[in-house]
Amino acid sequence: SQELEQSPQSLIVQEGKNLTINCTSSKTLYGLYWYKQKYGEGLIFLMMLQKGGEEKSHEKITAKLDEKKQQSSLHITASQPSHAGIYLCGATNQGGSEKLVFGKGTKLTVNP
Amino acid sequence: EAGVVQSPRYKIIEKKQPVAFWCNPISGHNTLYWYRQNLGQGPELLIRYENEEAVDDSQLPKDRFSAERLKGVDSTLKIQPAELGDSAVYLCASSLREKLFFGSGTQLSVL
Numbered sequence: 534s535q536e537l538e539q540s541p542q543s544l545i546v547q548e549g550k551n552l553t554i555n556c557t558s559s560k561t562l563y564g565l566y567w568y569k570q571k572y573g574e575g576l577i578f579l580m581m582l583q584k585g586g587e588e589k590s591h592e593k594i595t596a597k598l599d600e601k602k603q604q605s606s607l608h609i610t611a612s613q614p615s616h617a618g619i620y621l622c623g624a625t626n627q628g629g630s631e632k633l634v635f636g637k638g639t640k641l642t643v644n645p
Numbered sequence: 646e647a648g649v650v651q652s653p654r655y656k657i658i659e660k661k662q663p664v665a666f667w668c669n670p671i672s673g674h675n676t677l678y679w680y681r682q683n684l685g686q687g688p689e690l691l692i693r694y695e696n697e698e699a700v701d702d703s704q705l706p707k708d709r710f711s712a713e714r715l716k717g718v719d720s721t722l723k724i725q726p727a728e729l730g731d732s733a734v735y736l737c738a739s740s741l742r743e744k745l746f747f748g749s750g751t752q753l754s755v756l
Contacts, residue, residue: 575736576745577747621687637686638686638687
């Protein structure tokens with residue numbers, strides 16, 4: 534079965550700093566999803582990447598997919614306290630979202 | 646448009662008691678998922694429905710867990726009897742195509 538490894542497990546940054554979270558898959562990626570979760574709450578959809586080399590941005594968050602490396606990165610520019618939370622990557626190794634497997638998450642703390 | 650609605654938000658029960666969770670997906674979403682998320686872990690799929698049909702329940706512990714999605718809209722997930730290890734957040738999600746939308750979850754504590 535597909536496994537996703539996220540790094541780092543946790544991250545503490547000062548407000549205004551840039552940061553990167555990585556997600557590496559044990560199998561070929563067909564779709565890579567990034568979600569954000571506040572403690573004890575549901576997952577908020579951020580972005581979905583489907584093609585090798587694809588890059589998407591939303592506000593100050595940019596995600597890239599490196600198909601050859603079976604890896605995705607999430608980059609936050611000029612972090613703010615509102616960016617704090619748990620970032621989860623999810624992936625499918627076949628078409629569609631039926632078999633969406635998640636990593637364990639990266640806990641981000643942004644200190645003002 | 647309303648998102649995925651789950652209830653209750655929190656539930657505290659004693660072991661061996663039954664418990665049920667309810668989910669109302671986004672209108673028009675044919676696919677409904679139940680995930681379980683343990684502390685410090687990512688969500689794990691329990692069951693997936695396409696309309697009324699459970700198309701993937703391979704990860705559902707069928708000795709104590711059951712689920713239904715009557716009329717292909719709302720869904721309930723039941724645990725009977727609950728065990729200490731069932732303490733987790735139970736998340737419901739729905740999708741129309743590739744994008745999954747999640748509810749706020751039900752946080753279950755089994756004492």
